[in-house]
Amino acid sequence: MTIEIERKFLVDGDGWRDGVTGSRRIRQAYLSKGGAASVRIRLVDEREARLTVKAAGSVDGAALARAEFEYPVPFEHAQAMLDLRIGRIIEKTRYLVPAGNGRVWEVDVFDGDHEGLILAEIELDAADEHVVLPDWIGREVTDDPGYSNAVLAQVG
């Protein structure tokens, strides 16, 4: 089990594109959500896949921290499990932008039903860790459920 601590922001403009060091195509969908845990299947670059169980609530009261269990699964399994999803398939390109402090911004450019939406996430060791925010970082939406992947899988 890992405890995932992350902050999430809207993105303003294209300033982040100069810093990109890598990218991957992601397709993901939920087998379950709404209970104490969400269960997600994610396919990356048409070659690797993971099954993730994520606690719905916070861990020990830390709002950003959620228990997460992740397992690699055969790609063909993941493709078949997409058919067992509830809601939509989320499709996005994830760009990696080094954050300078050893951290990495993950800038997700959505397409398909969410064309136009761009979100930036950063994973942290502690909820109160100091983060330098580049000028292309917009409003924080960490606590806004409307920008969670589980809700994005529901609405366009």
Place this chain on the structure above:
Amino acid sequence: MTIEIERKFLVDGDGWRDGVTGSRRIRQAYLSKGGAASVRIRLVDEREARLTVKAAGSVDGAALARAEFEYPVPFEHAQAMLDLRIGRIIEKTRYLVPAGNGRVWEVDVFDGDHEGLILAEIELDAADEHVVLPDWIGREVTDDPGYSNAVLAQVG
């Protein structure tokens, strides 16, 4: 992915006990059910554990066949995931009784909330495979949702 074909029966009397060749303690619970797939965590004998995604419907119209994806997970993960369950933990002892035709009867003796319930299952290669039914095999409940593990996890 495997396609699981199994038949399930009530058990009459103790005749099966003479044929037992092994047993294991099972605790299991659901992280999700009610969608297109159920997600189950199972802990066996306090040392191994598996995460299973099972399609809710039938595969290609065969009523007994359901797509199933199963992955071993660390035992401590499984213990932590029990806290993310919906419904009850099902506790049972599974006794293995050779079926004579290379098959094995799994006789599940439930305890806790389902004390007194005994079910026998047999896994088959084809839905129409001939099965010799010992005299301790009672009414077939393969198609009775009231005896599915998912429903047993709900009611006592």
